[in-house]
Structure formats: structure tokens, C-alpha cells
Amino acid sequence: MFDSLSTRIQDVFTSLRGEVRLTPELVESALREIRMALLEADVNFKVVKAFVDRVRDKAMDQTVLKSLTPGQQVTKIVRDELLALFGDAEGGLRKQAPTPRVVLLLGLQGSGKTTTSGKLGMWLKRQGRHPIMVSTDVRRPAAIQQLSVVAQQADVKVHAPETMDPVARAKGALAEAKAKGFDTVIVDTAGRLHIDDELMDELQAIKDAVEPSDLLYVADAMTGQDAIKSAGEFHRRVGVTGVVLTKLDGDARGGAALSVVSVVGVPIAFVGSGERLEDLELFHPDRIVSRMLGMGDVLTLIERAEQAVDKDEAEELEARLRKNEFTLDDFRKQLKTLKRMGPLENILGMIPGMGQIKELAQQKPDEKQMGRVEAIICSMTADERRNDKIINGSRRKRIAAGSGTSVEEVNRLLKQFTEMKKMLQMIGQGGMPSLKGMKGMSQSPQLPQGGGGGFAMPGGRKRKKGGPWGLIKTR
Ligand SMILES: Nc1nc2c(ncn2[C@@H]2O[C@H](COP(=O)(O)OP(=O)(O)OP(=O)(O)O)[C@@H](O)[C@H]2O)c(=O)[nH]1
Ligand SMILES: [Mg+2]
Incomplete structure (x- = not known):
């Protein structure tokens, strides 16, 4: 991005x-x-x-x-x-809203409304809310089905009535929410290639019927100034309370993000940065600007880590590390956790100073390599994973054949694992950089000297010595 x-x-x-x-x-x-x-x-x-x-x-x-x-x-x-x-808005939904709150998603065709409905549903659930969704897109044949699929992935209830009248569908969802105690109704709407009166009338009718407190204009960031122009038009005709910028993971040049608030006059509420339902972030202007200026975005990184890491698993791992019991199985779990945090490239971009280093080294993080490492570990027996010492020459050959890799690769992995274990042991003696400890990290974002101007982020506190980020070289 x-x-x-x-x-x-x-x-x-x-x-x-x-x-x-x-x-x-x-x-x-x-x-x-x-x-x-x-x-x-x-x-x-x-x-x-x-x-x-x-x-x-x-x-x-x-x-x-x-x-x-x-x-x-x-x-x-x-x-x-x-x-x-970016104005002084902090992103997200409006602070004040009646219950159930109605969130209407609108925008041009293919901008990401349906995907964002699912993402928002998942995001709300993570906030401890109870959303219900409804599609009012009765024109495109598979649209209703598409929302159902997305809802299922997000584990969110869908209102699925017989009627094919968009207004009646939205109203029905609101009634179901009231009757069954859902606190948020997400209304997905139909898109159009171009703004037309029919669509605007339909949106207005839905708006009148369910009185949404949040009208989120979903804009494809890759379309740049075009997205902004139509956002202005939607705002003028239906009224918009916030913008969701999608596809910021693509090669969007950022222009839409930087102009939308000044031109349209509504804040950015969320940003979508991938096709997965997890890829929705509350919009934090300071974090985006930090990322833009190469100062990294430690806070988002920590949030991602917290979402991806299972607390119990992390505590158990910590206890085992203390007893020096780190095994190849643990190693594999850590790889999985890292994968859950999203594409490696995005993660690296959030680490202060990494943006530039990535560029310098001209090497992209190798996800395929990670897959191979996983394959190697999967080809080991349970005994081998628990105790890597028993993996002798013939076992190495078998593992290489089983995982479709080479003995050299198996050797390299085992060597890396031994080194990692040693390093962890050393840190363990001086206080383990636990994943649990990441929580504390959010108190102490660190910026590299010179990497991005050398001034502190808001509240700029100093990094505690020996914190987990000591592991990550930023220079
Ligand atoms: N890379 C990326 N793709 C996205 C993102 N959001 C949506 N998409 C993709 O964009 C395409 C269109 O998304 P939809 O959610 O169907 O868009 P829509 O606005 O509902 O489209 P219509 O209902 O036809 O108007 C899909 O292939 C999505 O996977 C995003 O943040 N990043
Ligand atoms: Mg759609």
C-alpha cells in the first residue's frame, strides 16, 4: 500500500x-x-x-x-x-446509534460491498456484537447467494425472506433483529456500473424504510479519483456518513485515501486490505501516515498478532520454553500463527524501517519456503518432532522424500531450528519475549532513529530494554 x-x-x-x-x-x-x-x-x-x-x-x-x-x-x-x-475522525462506526443499529453499504459495482458486509460482520462479532445481514441486491442473480456464503464464513446470521423487494427485505431484517435481539443490521445493496436514478431512488427508499445510522460508501481504492467523484455523487444524493476504502492491498497509489476526506467531506471508517474476511481494519489516520512515512505501524502489527495468537497456546509455549522443551511441533505452530497474521509482505511493511530494507534487499519474503518447512515437519514422525536429536541420516532421507524436498533442505531446517532453540533459551533466561508480553508492547511503540524522522509517535514512550522487538533487526 x-x-x-x-x-x-x-x-x-x-x-x-x-x-x-x-x-x-x-x-x-x-x-x-x-x-x-x-x-x-x-x-x-x-x-x-x-x-x-x-x-x-x-x-x-x-x-x-x-x-x-x-x-x-x-x-x-x-x-x-x-x-x-484525514480530518480528526478515528474511524469505525458512529459513536451514537439506536439499537438495533442499521449499517447500509453502498457503492458502485464490484467495489467490494458484499465482501465488506462479511468483513464487517466478522469485525462486529469480534467486538462482542450480534450482527445480522441482508442482501437487497435482487438484480444480480447470484448476489443473494454470495452474501449467504460470506455470512456463513463469518458465522453471521442472514435474513433470507422470500420477497424480492429490496425495501421489504431490509425492513424484514430490521424486524427480525428487533424480535430476536440482534444489535446490528448490515444491509448490502446492489451496485451499478454508473450512477443512475433508479439505483438512487432504490437506495433512498431503503434508507427511508430502515433509517440507517451508518451509510458507508464502499470505494475501490484502485480506481483513484473516479471513486472519489462517485462518492461525492452518492453523498449528495443519498447522504453518506463514512467511506470504506477497499483493495488497499493492490497497487492502489493512495490518492483516493488522501483526497477523499477533503473532497467528499466524510471520514474514512474502515480500510479493506485483502480478500479474506479478516482483512478489514478500523481506519487510524496516524497509523496510515506512519506507514506512509516509513515509520512502521507497530500498533496494527500487535493487534494482528493478538488476533492470530491463541492465548492459552501462547502461555503453554512460554512454560515449555522456560523448561527448554521447545520442539519442532511448536516451531510448526509458530509458523501457522505467523501465516494467520496475513501475507508476510504486509507484516514486514508494518515494522519500522523494514519498508526500506525490503526495498534494499530486493527480496520478497518467501511464503513458498514457509510451506516447504511445514511440509518437512509434517513428514516427521511424532517422536521425531518431539525429539529432533533422533533424526539421523536415514531418517533425514526419508523425511526429504516424504516432503518432496532434499536432504540439504532438511539439514538446513534442523540447523535453523537448533539455533532458534539456543536463542530462545538465552532470551528465556533474561525474561522470555512472550507472545503474551505483546500486550505490553502496545504501550511502547519504538521508532528507529533516523528511519522516519526520529520523532516519537503520540505519547512517545521509550521501548523497554529486552522487549520482543529486540529480535527483529530493523536496520
Ligand atoms: N484484494 C482485494 N480484493 C477485494 C477487497 N474487497 C473486495 N475484494 C474483491 O473484489 C471483488 C468484488 O467484491 P464484491 O464484494 O463482490 O463487490 P460488490 O461491491 O458487492 O459487487 P456488486 O455486488 O457486483 O456491486 C471480489 O472478487 C472481492 O474478492 C479487498 O480489500 N482487497
Ligand atoms: Mg455485491
């Missing part, structure tokens, strides 16, 4: 920080670069102009130019102004 924009802005900062003294000319040339970067990322040109003007006003201030760290000061100004582009 925002890869090229992020790289370009970071380059500007790197060159600024190399300067001992900032002159108005240097600031001006940095601003030109930033302007180009934003325009190329498809940010609305009016938004870009206003943005650059505000940064210039602040950066040209004598106290900034003459300060000891002018480069960092400018970085901070850009960061603050990027944040301002």
Missing part, C-alpha cells in the same frame, strides 16, 4: 536530513518533489496544492529553518499535514 508514494516521500526526507542548514531554496525543491509524488499517487490536484501551501507556510518559518534539526522539523510538519488530510 502506498509503496511508491512512500518511497518518494522518504527519499525527500533522507536528503533533507543530510543538510546541516535548510535554506528556502532547499525547502522549495523538497516541496516540488513532494508535490510530484502526491500528484503521481493520484491525489486530487486541489488537495495537493492546498497541502503544499500549508507545508510551505509552516516550513519557511525562521524558527524551523534555524533550528538544530531542520530536516526533522520539516518531516514533522509534513506528517502533521498528512494527518490533517
Whole structure:
């Protein structure tokens, strides 16, 4: 997400920080670069102009130019102004709503409404809520079925009446929610290639019938300014309370995200970053900006980890580590946990400083390799997994054949495992970096010096020594 924009802005900062003294000319040339970067990322040109003007006003201030760290000061100004582009909304659903709350999802065809309905259902369940969903898309033959499938995956109840009248379907869902105690009704609507009166009338009728407190416009971030234009049109005609930006995992250049609030005037509520139902995040402007500026997003990373990690399993693992009982089975479980956190590439991007390193090393994290490691471990007997010491030459041959790998690969894995075990043992003696301990991490996000301007995140506390992230090299 925002890869090229992020790289370009970071380059500007790197060159600024190399300067001992900032002159108005240097600031001006940095601003030109930033302007180009934003325009190329498809940010609305009016938004870009206003943005650059505000940064210039602040950066040209004598106290900034003459300060000891002018480069960092400018970085901070850009960061603050990027944040301002998102307004001060914290994302999510509206704070106040009657029960049951009705959430209406609307937008153009294929933007991700139905998928987002499922994601939202799952997200709400995780918040301890009881959602029910209904499809009002009676035009596309398989649309109702599609929502049912998604709902089943999310383990959310669907209202499935006989009627093919969109308004009656939405009303029916609200009635069922009231009767059975569901607290949120998610209403999926039909999409259109283009905005037309018929669709707008239908949406208006549904809106009048069920009075949604949240009208979320689902926008495909990859379509850039087009998405923004139609968001404005939907807002004008039906009223929108928030935007869900989907497909931010693709090669969206970020322009839609950066312009939507200024142009349409409604906050971003959620972002979708993948096809899986887990891939919905509350929109946190500060985290997105941090990621954009290469400062990583430790908080999101921790949340992902917390969702993926089974608490009991983590505690059990910790106890075993203390007793030096870490086995290949545990190792495999850890790999699974890592996989549950989502594509490795996304995860790396959230680690401060990693964005750049990834680029430098020109190597993508190898998920296939992870699959091979799993295959190797799966080809071992239970005894072997419990005690790797017994895996001799002939066993290694058998395992390699069984997993479709080579003896060298098996050897390498066993060597890595032994090393990891040693390392864990060492850390264990000084306090295990437990997965449980990740909770505490959210108190202490750490930013690498220089990696992204060297100023602290809100509340900027220092990292505790020996915290789990000591394991991850960021430089
Ligand atoms: N990569 C990626 N794909 C997504 C995301 N959200 C939705 N999709 C994909 O986009 C396609 C369209 O999604 P739908 O949810 O069917 O879109 P829709 O708005 O309901 O479409 P209509 O009902 O035809 O208007 C599907 O293939 C989804 O898997 C996302 O965040 N990332
Ligand atoms: Mg749909």
C-alpha cells in the first residue's frame, strides 16, 4: 500500500536530513518533489496544492529553518499535514446509534460491498456484537447467494425472506433483529456500473424504510479519483456518513485515501486490505501516515498478532520454553500463527524501517519456503518432532522424500531450528519475549532513529530494554 508514494516521500526526507542548514531554496525543491509524488499517487490536484501551501507556510518559518534539526522539523510538519488530510475522525462506526443499529453499504459495482458486509460482520462479532445481514441486491442473480456464503464464513446470521423487494427485505431484517435481539443490521445493496436514478431512488427508499445510522460508501481504492467523484455523487444524493476504502492491498497509489476526506467531506471508517474476511481494519489516520512515512505501524502489527495468537497456546509455549522443551511441533505452530497474521509482505511493511530494507534487499519474503518447512515437519514422525536429536541420516532421507524436498533442505531446517532453540533459551533466561508480553508492547511503540524522522509517535514512550522487538533487526 502506498509503496511508491512512500518511497518518494522518504527519499525527500533522507536528503533533507543530510543538510546541516535548510535554506528556502532547499525547502522549495523538497516541496516540488513532494508535490510530484502526491500528484503521481493520484491525489486530487486541489488537495495537493492546498497541502503544499500549508507545508510551505509552516516550513519557511525562521524558527524551523534555524533550528538544530531542520530536516526533522520539516518531516514533522509534513506528517502533521498528512494527518490533517484525514480530518480528526478515528474511524469505525458512529459513536451514537439506536439499537438495533442499521449499517447500509453502498457503492458502485464490484467495489467490494458484499465482501465488506462479511468483513464487517466478522469485525462486529469480534467486538462482542450480534450482527445480522441482508442482501437487497435482487438484480444480480447470484448476489443473494454470495452474501449467504460470506455470512456463513463469518458465522453471521442472514435474513433470507422470500420477497424480492429490496425495501421489504431490509425492513424484514430490521424486524427480525428487533424480535430476536440482534444489535446490528448490515444491509448490502446492489451496485451499478454508473450512477443512475433508479439505483438512487432504490437506495433512498431503503434508507427511508430502515433509517440507517451508518451509510458507508464502499470505494475501490484502485480506481483513484473516479471513486472519489462517485462518492461525492452518492453523498449528495443519498447522504453518506463514512467511506470504506477497499483493495488497499493492490497497487492502489493512495490518492483516493488522501483526497477523499477533503473532497467528499466524510471520514474514512474502515480500510479493506485483502480478500479474506479478516482483512478489514478500523481506519487510524496516524497509523496510515506512519506507514506512509516509513515509520512502521507497530500498533496494527500487535493487534494482528493478538488476533492470530491463541492465548492459552501462547502461555503453554512460554512454560515449555522456560523448561527448554521447545520442539519442532511448536516451531510448526509458530509458523501457522505467523501465516494467520496475513501475507508476510504486509507484516514486514508494518515494522519500522523494514519498508526500506525490503526495498534494499530486493527480496520478497518467501511464503513458498514457509510451506516447504511445514511440509518437512509434517513428514516427521511424532517422536521425531518431539525429539529432533533422533533424526539421523536415514531418517533425514526419508523425511526429504516424504516432503518432496532434499536432504540439504532438511539439514538446513534442523540447523535453523537448533539455533532458534539456543536463542530462545538465552532470551528465556533474561525474561522470555512472550507472545503474551505483546500486550505490553502496545504501550511502547519504538521508532528507529533516523528511519522516519526520529520523532516519537503520540505519547512517545521509550521501548523497554529486552522487549520482543529486540529480535527483529530493523536496520
Ligand atoms: N484484494 C482485494 N480484493 C477485494 C477487497 N474487497 C473486495 N475484494 C474483491 O473484489 C471483488 C468484488 O467484491 P464484491 O464484494 O463482490 O463487490 P460488490 O461491491 O458487492 O459487487 P456488486 O455486488 O457486483 O456491486 C471480489 O472478487 C472481492 O474478492 C479487498 O480489500 N482487497
Ligand atoms: Mg455485491
